Amino acid sequence: MTARFSRDALVRELRRRGIRVTAQRIAVAEAILGAAEHLTVQEIYRRVRQRFPHITVGTVYNTLEVLTASGLIQPLPFPGGTRYDTDPTPHLNVVCIRCGQVRDLPDDGGHLAGLAELARRRTGFQPLSQQAAIYALCPSCSPS
């Protein structure tokens, strides 16, 4: 996920979503949007602190909740802590259980959409978001 917003566009996007804009919030959003992988809260915290040495984890958590509620980012419960995703299109996370690397794949077969539809039909629940992970061994971590 490369940066999808210029600074200005990001500010506009936040305002559009009814989020009060602060420098810290911009920094948090930029950290997530500019990352190639799904960052943990600590990783986000570390990056933002380079620009705002006085920011606290509490503020980061606060901001993550606001951004999540607005739909700009999505929390992914992972072993080892919550990570944040910015890809709004449904996709698959493939996780190596040994080295921890995560690869994203688009929902090419429409399987994720199919699962959401299945859930709606069978439970009457109203699907909002989804997460799918395959836990696997990457080639380097596979027993040769």
Add this chain to the structure above:
Amino acid sequence: MTARFSRDALVRELRRRGIRVTAQRIAVAEAILGAAEHLTVQEIYRRVRQRFPHITVGTVYNTLEVLTASGLIQPLPFPGGTRYDTDPTPHLNVVCIRCGQVRDLPDDGGHLAGLAELARRRTGFQPLSQQAAIYALCPSCSPS
């Protein structure tokens, strides 16, 4: 998930998997296998403590890791902590993001199998297990 093993069968199953059998491990396994829902570690701990008041969380975590490594149970990273699943067949978790209830659905359309296959083909990773969750609002929690 109702209990799938008699006490004796469970002991045999643990031995078959190369797990050293202790009374505490049986209790932990029975708690998980006998539960209808996916229990958190604290819920497991609370249940087992009724039989073994001196057991510690450390032992529960230890046991969960052993049972996971053997493939008898599967950890599910959920918002709010890890839960444990005993259903070895791939299935879908539908979670109400407000009240937290979880419903399981079988992989009727073969979507989960399709995702694992997609992951294998596209990444070369060797799929071991999987998790799919739909975050949704249940009828009672839906804004009428």
Add this chain to the structure above:
DNA sequence: TTTCATGCAAAAGTTTTGCAACCCC
């Protein structure tokens, strides 16, 4: 008898909370 699990305790890590000062709108 040897090896490994348990219990106890402490520590590391994650997430939440309360509140006064401050900043965005």
Add this chain to the structure above:
DNA sequence: GGGGTTGCAAAACTTTTGCATGAAA
């Protein structure tokens, strides 16, 4: 100016670790 946000601090909660004792094979 008003109300929401920040920083600071403490606390609650989850998970990991070290070690002496005890139990399983």
